[in-house]
Amino acid sequence: MKIKSGFPRPLCSVDVVIFALINSKLCVLLTKRPLSPNEPFRGKWALVGGFVDKNLDQDIKSTAIRKLKEKTNVDTPYLEQLGSWGSATRDPRDWSVTIAFYALLPKTLATKDKNGTNENVKWAVIQGSSIHEELAFDHMEIFKSALKRLRSKVEYTSLPAYLLDEKFTLSELQKTFEIIVGRKLEKSAFRTRINSVNLVTPIEEYRTGSNRPAQLYVLSKKSEPLYFKRTLKPVTDE
Numbered sequence: 001m002k003i004k005s006g007f008p009r010p011l012c013s014v015d016v017v018i019f020a021l022i023n024s025k026l027c028v029l030l031t032k033r034p035l036s037p038n039e040p041f042r043g044k045w046a047l048v049g050g051f052v053d054k055n056l057d058q059d060i061k062s063t064a065i066r067k068l069k070e071k072t073n074v075d076t077p078y079l080e081q082l083g084s085w086g087s088a089t090r091d092p093r094d095w096s097v098t099i100a101f102y103a104l105l106p107k108t109l110a111t112k113d114k115n116g117t118n119e120n121v122k123w124a125v126i127q128g129s130s131i132h133e134e135l136a137f138d139h140m141e142i143f144k145s146a147l148k149r150l151r152s153k154v155e156y157t158s159l160p161a162y163l164l165d166e167k168f169t170l171s172e173l174q175k176t177f178e179i180i181v182g183r184k185l186e187k188s189a190f191r192t193r194i195n196s197v198n199l200v201t202p203i204e205e206y207r208t209g210s211n212r213p214a215q216l217y218v219l220s221k222k223s224e225p226l227y228f229k230r231t232l233k234p235v236t237d238e
Contacts, residue, residue, distance in 0.1 A: 010086065010095040014063040015049030015139065016071070017082070017102040019125065020110035021163050026179055027123040028143060029110075031071060033136055040092045041136030045124070047143060049098065060213035064101040071121060072110075076103040077222065078162040082146050090138050098137075102146040104162040154180045155232055157225040158199050169207055169214040173200070177232065185232055197226040 003096040005011045018029040030045040050063070061079070065213060068076055078103055078142045086097030110123070124131045134140070145208060153159050160176045174190050206213035 002114040008095075010091065010097050011091055012052045013049055013096070014052060014060055014067060015047045015098050015100045015142055016064050016068050017100065017143050017162070018048055018068065018076070018080075018105060019102065019146075019150060020105040021107055021176060021179060022110060022123050022125075024150045024175070024179065024234045026126045027110075028126060028131065028135060028147075029071065030122055030124050030135070043120075044136040047100075047134040047139045060099045061101070064099075064103075068103055071106065071217070074105065074109040076105055076109075078104040078225070080149075082142070082149060085138055085142060096176055100142045100146065104148065104159070106163060106165045110166045151180060151182075153225075154209075156228050156230075158194070158197070158228075160226045161199065161219055162225070167203065167205065167216045167218055168214060170194075170200070171214065173217070181232060190232070193228055193230070193232075197228060 013051075019172055020027055020029070027046055031048055033039060033041045033044045033046050035042050048067055049190060050067050050070075051053070052060065053066075056066060061081070064079060066169045068074075068079070080103075082102050084097060084099050088095045090096050090098075109168075124133050126147065130140075131143070135143065150159065154177060160180050161173060163176055163180075163227040164172060170191060174185060174187065177190070178185055198220050200217040202217050204217040207216055
């Protein structure tokens with residue numbers, strides 16, 4: 001039996017910062033706010049998100065998964081709760097609280113989203129620690145917090161591997177790490193690092209191109225990221 005509360009309830013939503021590598025650039029998925037007269041920040045760009053639906057969502061993670069599915073039509077291989085934001089001023093409609101998540105999408109899934117030709121949804125290129133677009137509500141703060149979390153965890157986890165397609169080369173894996181941390185990494189140290197935790201498994205396939213065929217790999221364990229004992233080693237000047 002549910003007990004009815006006499007307390008006023010704030011607006012409750014979930015926002016998801018969705019990252020992907022598009023054309024070798026780290027991007028975040030944005031959606032355009034509705035143009036309806038009663039909507040705040042009409043026509044402005046915002047993170048993917050929406051209100052909790054008590055009839056559809058069992059918990060806040062269910063809301064995040066549902067909103068991500070609505071915008072991309074895919075399931076993310078990685079979703080993590082980021083934090084919560086709330087105040088009497090973040091939404092002009094009422095006292096509001098949002099629980100933020102961040103998600104990682106492989107390139108193939110990111111470029112096949114059902115809104116790929118929809119002008120109200122786009123991938124914004126991340127430049128340094130920001131993006132060119134102005135965001136509604138406090139979404140820029142949430143985005144920057146997610147980006148900081150991602151870059152921090154890259155230093156000691158295998159998180160960037162979730163941005164790759166199922167099959168990849170070791171060079172592609174290293175390049176993905178480098179794009180996120182924003183610096184070159186020492187090749188031999190990087191490979192020693194990933195071998196130390198059995199991050200990847202070679203398969204009997206090769207990627208062909210202008211150079212000699214490159215061995216393809218898959219993740220040895222997909223369910224959760226692996227943790228390294230040491231942080232990433234950058235290229236040193238000779």
